[in-house]
Amino acid sequence: MTTKAKPEQPEQSASRRRRERERQQMRxxxxxxxxxxxxxxxxxxxxxxxxxxxxxxxxPILYQYFSSKESLFVELMMVGFTELADQxxxxxxxxxxxxxxxxxxAYWTFAFASPELYQAMNGMDGVPFGTAETPLEAKAxxxxxxxxxxxxAEARGAEVVDPIGAxxxxxxxxxxxxxxxxxxxxxxxxxxxxxxMLNGLEPLFTAQVRG
Amino acid sequence: MTTKAKPEQPEQSASRRRRERERQQMRxxxxxxxxxxxxxxxxxxxxxxxxxxxxxxxxPILYQYFSSKESLFVELMMVGFTELADQxxxxxxxxxxxxxxxxxxAYWTFAFASPELYQAMNGMDGVPFGTAETPLEAKAxxxxxxxxxxxxAEARGAEVVDPIGAxxxxxxxxxxxxxxxxxxxxxxxxxxxxxxMLNGLEPLFTAQVRG
DNA sequence: CCAGAAGTCTATCATTGTTAGATATTAGAT
DNA sequence: ATCTAATATCTAACAATGATAGACTTCTGG
Numbered sequence: 066m067t068t069k070a071k072p073e074q075p076e077q078s079a080s081r082r083r084r085e086r087e088r089q090q091m092r093x094x095x096x097x098x099x100x101x102x103x104x105x106x107x108x109x110x111x112x113x114x115x116x117x118x119x120x121x122x123x124x125p126i127l128y129q130y131f132s133s134k135e136s137l138f139v140e141l142m143m144v145g146f147t148e149l150a151d152q153x154x155x156x157x158x159x160x161x162x163x164x165x166x167x168x169x170x171a172y173w174t175f176a177f178a179s180p181e182l183y184q185a186m187n188g189m190d191g192v193p194f195g196t197a198e199t200p201l202e203a204k205a206x207x208x209x210x211x212x213x214x215x216x217x218a219e220a221r222g223a224e225v226v227d228p229i230g231a232x233x234x235x236x237x238x239x240x241x242x243x244x245x246x247x248x249x250x251x252x253x254x255x256x257x258x259x260x261x262m263l264n265g266l267e268p269l270f271t272a273q274v275r276g
Numbered sequence: 277m278t279t280k281a282k283p284e285q286p287e288q289s290a291s292r293r294r295r296e297r298e299r300q301q302m303r304x305x306x307x308x309x310x311x312x313x314x315x316x317x318x319x320x321x322x323x324x325x326x327x328x329x330x331x332x333x334x335x336p337i338l339y340q341y342f343s344s345k346e347s348l349f350v351e352l353m354m355v356g357f358t359e360l361a362d363q364x365x366x367x368x369x370x371x372x373x374x375x376x377x378x379x380x381x382a383y384w385t386f387a388f389a390s391p392e393l394y395q396a397m398n399g400m401d402g403v404p405f406g407t408a409e410t411p412l413e414a415k416a417x418x419x420x421x422x423x424x425x426x427x428x429a430e431a432r433g434a435e436v437v438d439p440i441g442a443x444x445x446x447x448x449x450x451x452x453x454x455x456x457x458x459x460x461x462x463x464x465x466x467x468x469x470x471x472x473m474l475n476g477l478e479p480l481f482t483a484q485v486r487g
Numbered sequence: 488c489c490a491g492a493a494g495t496c497t498a499t500c501a502t503t504g505t506t507a508g509a510t511a512t513t514a515g516a517t
Numbered sequence: 518a519t520c521t522a523a524t525a526t527c528t529a530a531c532a533a534t535g536a537t538a539g540a541c542t543t544c545t546g547g
Contacts, residue, residue, distance in 0.1 A: 078515080084524085113504065123527060125505080134504065188459060203461070233462050233469070234453075234476045241452025242445075248399065250414070251444050258444070265445045268483035269476055289546080295493080324535065334496060336537080345535065493544075503534065512525070517518100 092130045094120055096141055103181035138185060139200075145182035146202035149175050153206055157213045161220035164213055169239055169266050173259055176243045183247070187240065207232055214270065223276035231273035238262070238269055303341045305331055307352055314392035349396055350411075356393035357413035360386050364417055368424045372431035375424055380450055380477050384470055387454045394458070398451065418443055425481065434487040442484035449473070449480055 098119040102111045113134055114124045131137040149172070156171035157164060176183040186203075210232045218225045225231045239262065245251050246258035309330040313322045324345055325335045342348040360383070367382035368375060387394040397414075421443045429436045436442045450473065456462050457469035 081514085084514090112502080114502090125528090126526070128505070129525070187455070229463055230468070230472050230475075233456065234472050237452035237456050237462075237469075237472070238449045238476070238480075239452070240455060241448035241450070244398070244451060244455060245444065245448050251448075252440055257441070258448075261441050261445050261448070264441075265449070265480055265483065268479045269449075272476065272479035292545085295545090299493095323533080325533085335535085336497090337495070339536070340494070489547090491545085494542080496539100496541075498538090498540100500537075501535095504532095506529105506531075508527100508529090510525100510527075512523105514523075515521095517520080 088130070092140075095127060095130055096137065096144060099137060100141060100144075100181055103185070104179070108181065108184060141182070141185045143200050143202045145179070145186040146200055146206055148179070148182065149186075150202065150206035150209055153209045153213075157209055161217050164217050165266060165270055166263055168210065168213055169263060170259075172239045173243060173262065176247065177255065180247060183243070187244065207236070210236065214273070217270070218274045218276075221274070223274045225273055226275050227273070231270070234273060235266070235270060238265060299341070303351075306338060306341055306348065307355060310348060311352060311355075311392060314396070315390070319392065319395060352393070352396045354411050354413045356390070356397040357411055357417055359390070359393065360397075361413065361417035361420055364420045364424075368420055372428050375428050376477060376481055377474055379421065379424055380474060381470075383450045384454060384473065387458065388466065391458060394454070398455065418447070421447065425484070428481070429485045432485070434485045436484055437486050438484070442481070445484060446477070446481060449476060 095116060098116045099111050102115055102119065113127045116137075117124045117126050120126075127134065127137065131140070152171045152175050153168055156167040159167035211228050214231050214235065215225050215228055242251075242258055242262035242265075246255050251258040251261070306327060309327045310322050313326055313330065324338045327348075328335045328337050331337075338345065338348065342351070363382045363386050364379055367378040370378035422439050425442050425446065426436050426439055453462075453469055453473035453476075457466050462469035462472070
């Protein structure tokens with residue numbers, strides 16, 4: 066219990082390792098197939114038979130790699146949060162004055178580059194979303210956001226009063242803008258929605274700051 | 277084509293009127309049944325058979341009143357926006373200083389008093405949301421919001437720079453807060469999320485105003 | 488009292504997610 | 518090299534879903 070978590074097979078045969086790897090590859094192939102279908106025809110078109118067919122398998126294959134269709138969705142949701150966290154981390158490297166806008170833009174870009182993922186993450190459209198504990202992967206994105214907000218405040222010679230609340234507030238605003246825009250509910254379309262988002266961001270953040 | 281739209285039956289027999297009314301009542305009964313099931317067990321549990329059973333009918337009855345299950349959902353979405361518009365209109369009667377917070381609170385209260393409706397309106401959970409033109413009913417709520425924002429600005433001796441954009445911005449923020457809170461993604465739970473929403477609202481609105 | 492319209496039901500359809508059981512393929516020890 | 522056991526995949530079937538067709542009953546208006 067000192068160095069490794071699972072010291073069951075100290076000597077893993079090479080072939081066993083290979084099969085483990087192939088198994089994981091099959092999982093990601095299934096995930097990508099589902100994602101592709103969703104991207105092209107929406108989540109309602111994603112059935113286990115279509116996923117399997119896309120890889121030239123038959124339907125029950127899914128249950129060798131996922132416990133259910135929903136669990137595949139959940140995993141795809143985690144994939145989404147991981148990708149989002151990555152892109153936020155990149156945007157967080159922008160200079161402090163542009164950092165906030167850069168991260169908002171990264172959030173927006175991610176959402177509209179992969180709407181099917183964004184929907185899976187936020188339970189829109191036909192994605193069942195019932196048992197949603199906040200995924201651990203989301204916390205990484207959250208953490209990136211928190212550090213960024215604090216560093217921006219610091220660069221302004223101030224501090225974020227309630228860092229966690231600030232992230233929730235900013236995140237909620239970004240999500241709201243994206244969500245409404247994606248549903249086609251913002252007059253003037255996506256470009257205008259993005260502008261409104263970027264305009265609203267600054268005062269919203271400033272109010273989270275003191276000093 | 278001058279006074280009435282459909283002058284087919286100028287003399288509508290009383291019984292015909294009664295049957296028309298009964299037909300409409302049956303529609304709303306079906307809508308309420310669907311809503312009740314969704315409120316108790318979530319949208320995934322809403323099947324045409326359960327809706328019909330709840331009213332002691334058999335499944336195909338639905339198709340005498342709606343063209344499909346989805347069209348029933350769409351109509352329920354419109355019901356939701358109508359109810360929301362009503363409650364916003366009530367909140368808009370608060371004195372100007374409290375009006376903004378009152379309307380945000382009304383939005384929040386509506387969402388959590390009828391989460392199943394809110395989900396139907398915003399395509400969360402298991403509600404198919406594919407072909408969503410912005411419903412006309414939403415425009416009433418939108419309009420109420422716009423007038424309220426302008427009146428609040430006026431009471432402060434200022435004006436809203438871009439009224440439509442201001443409504444979109446505020447609405448997006450409210451929706452984002454509710455959406456994250458409903459998904460259980462706000463640390464500290466619903467009460468904290470509501471506080472964050474009310475706190476963020478004021479600076480967000482102020483930034484929409486000039487003079 | 489009667490023709491037709493309106494309302495409802497039974498029976499059925501293809502499709503969905505899921506499982507059981509059979510069958511082929513592979514791994515590791517002898 | 519061969520046997521056994523595990524792994525991978527398939528076929529066949531299940532109940533439940535949304536939806537449709539056609540029969541049956543009830544009501545309406547003349």
